Amino acid sequence: MSKKVSEIMNTKLEIISSNDSVYSAIEKMIDRRIRSLLVLPKDEKDDYGVVTVRNIIFKVLTKKLDPHKVKIGEIASKPIIAVSKDTSIDEIYELMEKNNIARVFIKEGDKIIGVVSFFDIMAHILIERAKT
Amino acid sequence: MLEKLIGGEKLEKRALEYIQNYLKIFISAQECLKTLLLTEDLERSYCIENLEREADSVRREIISTIYKGAFLPYIRPNLCTFIEITEKAFDFLKTCAFEFRYINKEFYKDIKDDVVRIASINVEMAEILYKAFQSLLKKDNLREKNLAIRICEKKIDELKLNLTEKIRQKEITNFWEGKNVSDFTEALAKISDIIEDASDYLYILDISLK
Numbered sequence: 001m002s003k004k005v006s007e008i009m010n011t012k013l014e015i016i017s018s019n020d021s022v023y024s025a026i027e028k029m030i031d032r033r034i035r036s037l038l039v040l041p042k043d044e045k046d047d048y049g050v051v052t053v054r055n056i057i058f059k060v061l062t063k064k065l066d067p068h069k070v071k072i073g074e075i076a077s078k079p080i081i082a083v084s085k086d087t088s089i090d091e092i093y094e095l096m097e098k099n100n101i102a103r104v105f106i107k108e109g110d111k112i113i114g115v116v117s118f119f120d121i122m123a124h125i126l127i128e129r130a131k132t
Numbered sequence: 133m134l135e136k137l138i139g140g141e142k143l144e145k146r147a148l149e150y151i152q153n154y155l156k157i158f159i160s161a162q163e164c165l166k167t168l169l170l171t172e173d174l175e176r177s178y179c180i181e182n183l184e185r186e187a188d189s190v191r192r193e194i195i196s197t198i199y200k201g202a203f204l205p206y207i208r209p210n211l212c213t214f215i216e217i218t219e220k221a222f223d224f225l226k227t228c229a230f231e232f233r234y235i236n237k238e239f240y241k242d243i244k245d246d247v248v249r250i251a252s253i254n255v256e257m258a259e260i261l262y263k264a265f266q267s268l269l270k271k272d273n274l275r276e277k278n279l280a281i282r283i284c285e286k287k288i289d290e291l292k293l294n295l296t297e298k299i300r301q302k303e304i305t306n307f308w309e310g311k312n313v314s315d316f317t318e319a320l321a322k323i324s325d326i327i328e329d330a331s332d333y334l335y336i337l338d339i340s341l342k
Contacts, residue, residue: 007252010290011245011294012290123283123287126276126279126280127256127260127280127283129276129280130260130263130276130279130280130281131256131263131280
């Protein structure tokens with residue numbers, strides 16, 4: 001039986017506000033050696049978003065925009081793809097392949113509680129292989 | 133690989149069976165700790181002591197069988213060292229179970245998720261270590277097992293960091309309560325270090341036998 005996503009998810013989420021500058025996102029990513037940040041909703045009607053290194057490179061840096069002046073809300077990808085913590089890991093593979101995404105967020109109710117990235121999936125597959 | 137060197141002698145076969153049995157007891161002790169931390173049923177903490185005693189007697193059998201003449205002399209100390217490394221993990225399992233009996237249960241609520249997750253990964257690591265030993269015997273791919281153990285250890289390092297951050301935010305007013313939590317988490321996170329050392333040692337043993 002396939003494991004549940006909650007067993008391999010990363011619960012240490014790095015977050016950023018929509019009103020913060022892209023430069024502060026770059027600082028966070030470099031300091032913590034991560035490739036994405038969860039963008040908090042502006043208000044109750046707004047959705048969670050995600051800002052990745054890819055967004056920053058192609059929407060700001062290569063367009064020669066000033067990362068101090070561009071707000072996270074302007075470049076974040078919304079809405080994010082999120083699943084329940086009871087979802088099987090097999091379903092996550094399908095979701096990633098079908099939507100061509102590198103990470104899937106995990107929610108409990110309306111709250112985001114974790115994230116599973118390609119790296120977590122690769123680690124999981126290698127561990128399962130070693131157990132056989 | 134070892135099978136090639138043992139030549140099917142009785143003593144060697146017995147020693148290898150003992151080592152596999154020892155590693156199975158190690159897995160059982162890890163599972164026992166995981167159940168204890170999940171259910172918070174203190175009765176479970178005593179099964180770890182029982183398994184440790186059982187493992188102790190198997191360890192003595194392994195060492196005495198080896199020194200009765202099993203294996204070529206240059207392999208003997210290597211196998212004994214592997215067993216001694218694993219033995220240290222039993223000490224940490226015992227410490228963890230002992231300290232858990234005295235942990236403040238209100239405090240534990242806030243760290244339970246991380247603690248159970250570490251214990252679950254420890255069980256997986258113990259299972260992979262057992263498979264790694266079998267790979268050594270079958271001349272199978274030990275490198276993959278070693279990598280999987282390193283991945284698990286990295287995950288535990290991250291969880292430990294998370295756990296330490298949570299603990300630091302709590303106010304601890306009593307010396308013994310602080311020592312108890314510190315000893316408990318330290319012992320829990322050390323188990324994976326020991327398994328990683330044991331796995332590295334198996335890998336070196338595998339290379340040295342080629």
